[in-house]
Amino acid sequence: MPDVPATRRRQLRTWRRGAQPWLLEAPQAEHPLLDLASNDYLGLSRDPQVLEAAARELRDQGLGSGGSRLVTGSRPSHAALEEALAAWLLRDRVLLYPSGFQANIAALSALADRHTTVIADRLIHHSLLVGIRACGARLVRYRHNDINDLSRRVSQAPPPVVVVTESLFSMEGTSPDLDAIAGCCAEHGAALLVDEAHALGVLGHQGRGLCHGLQAPVTLISGTFGKAFGSGGAFLAGDGAIGEQLLQTSGAFRYTTALAPPLAAGALEALRLMESHPGWGPELIARAGRWRDSLVHAGWPRPLGLGPVLPLVLGADQAALDRQQALERKGLLTVAIRPPTVPEGSARLRLVLRRDVPAGTAARLTEALGPR
Known part of the structure; x- marks a missing residue:
C-alpha cells in the first residue's frame, strides 16, 4: 500500500x-x-420530468444496453440524444461515451499520436493527461489561462499541434479567453480540444457552453451528462469528418458497452428542459x-x-x-x-x-x- x-x-x-x-x-x-459539494448545478438529477423520462426508457428498453453501439447496444434514445446535442451545439456530429474519462481519452487518441505536440493548460483534468500519455504525444504545458504563454509555445512548436483546455476549470472556478485561444490555434494551424464538462447548461448563450458562437473553430468539444444534465455518461462533438473518424477508429467507443438507455433518455429530457428555460x-x-x-x-x-x-x-x-x-x-x-x-x-x-x-x-x- x-x-x-x-x-x-x-x-x-x-x-x-x-x-x-x-x-x-x-x-x-x-x-x-x-x-x-456536488456538481448537479441545475438540480436536474431529481427533477420529476427527468426521472419520468428515465423510468419510461427503463421499462421500455431495460436497464443496460447489453452490447457496444456497433453490435446490439445502440438504442433510439442514443440517436435522439446525439441529434439533439448536435443541433443545440451547432456541431455536425455527436458520439456518446459511458464516461467523461473515456471521452477525453478518445478525443486525444483521435487528435494526436507520437508525432504530435500537445500544448495543454497546466491545470487540465487528470483524464486529459491520461489521454495525452495514452496517445504518446509530446506534452508541453502552459501557464493557467495565460494566452501570451500559450501563443509563444504554439508558435514555437513543430506541427502537428493540439491545444487542450477547459471552459470552466472545476477546482479553480476560472474560465479562459476561448475566443483568443481559438484564434491563436487558427492562426498557427493547431487543433483545439475544449472540455466543456462543467460549463454546459450554465455558461455561454442559453447554457450552450463557452465554445458556442466563437469566431474561430473548435476541433472537438468534450462534455458530460453527470453535471448540469443530472444524468451520467459523456459525449464528443465535432464536424462530420472527426465524427466519422471516431466512429471508425475510437477504441473507447467501439470496445465498451453503450451508455445505459435510461441515462440517455434522462439526459435528453434534461436538455429539453435547458432549452425551454434559457x-x-x-x-x-x-x-x-x-x-x-x-x-x-x-x-x-x-x-x-x-x-x-x-x-x-x-x-x-x-x-x-x-x-x-x-x-x-x-x-x-x-x-x-x-x-x-x-x-x-x-x-x-x-x-x-x-x-x-x-x-x-x-x-x-x-x-x-x-x-x-
Whole structure:
C-alpha cells in the first residue's frame, strides 16, 4: 500500500438523498447535511420530468444496453440524444461515451499520436493527461489561462499541434479567453480540444457552453451528462469528418458497452428542459456573484471566476480538513480538495452553488465559516 500522509488519505463515504433535494444523509453524520459539494448545478438529477423520462426508457428498453453501439447496444434514445446535442451545439456530429474519462481519452487518441505536440493548460483534468500519455504525444504545458504563454509555445512548436483546455476549470472556478485561444490555434494551424464538462447548461448563450458562437473553430468539444444534465455518461462533438473518424477508429467507443438507455433518455429530457428555460444559467451565475460578494463582505478573498464553483484556498491540507469538519458540524457539506488534485500548498474548500439550494444559504455559510 502506498505511504500516504494522514492528511491526504482518501476515504469513501456513502450518502443517501435526504428529504429535500439539497440534503444528503450518511450513517456517520449526526444530521442531514446541506450539499454544497456536488456538481448537479441545475438540480436536474431529481427533477420529476427527468426521472419520468428515465423510468419510461427503463421499462421500455431495460436497464443496460447489453452490447457496444456497433453490435446490439445502440438504442433510439442514443440517436435522439446525439441529434439533439448536435443541433443545440451547432456541431455536425455527436458520439456518446459511458464516461467523461473515456471521452477525453478518445478525443486525444483521435487528435494526436507520437508525432504530435500537445500544448495543454497546466491545470487540465487528470483524464486529459491520461489521454495525452495514452496517445504518446509530446506534452508541453502552459501557464493557467495565460494566452501570451500559450501563443509563444504554439508558435514555437513543430506541427502537428493540439491545444487542450477547459471552459470552466472545476477546482479553480476560472474560465479562459476561448475566443483568443481559438484564434491563436487558427492562426498557427493547431487543433483545439475544449472540455466543456462543467460549463454546459450554465455558461455561454442559453447554457450552450463557452465554445458556442466563437469566431474561430473548435476541433472537438468534450462534455458530460453527470453535471448540469443530472444524468451520467459523456459525449464528443465535432464536424462530420472527426465524427466519422471516431466512429471508425475510437477504441473507447467501439470496445465498451453503450451508455445505459435510461441515462440517455434522462439526459435528453434534461436538455429539453435547458432549452425551454434559457434563463437558468444566467440566474445561477448572478446568484454566484452574490455569493462571492457575501464571502468578500465576510472577510474572505473573492473566489475566482463567475460560475457556480467557488474555491476557498486555505493552503495547508490540515487547514482545509479542519474547515470541512467545522462546516459539517453546522450542517453544511463541502469537501476539502488536496494535492495531487490541486497544486501543492493550495488545499481548498470547493464550494458548489446549485439552482435548488434554498434562499439564505449564503448567509448561513458565511456565519458557519467565520473569519478567515
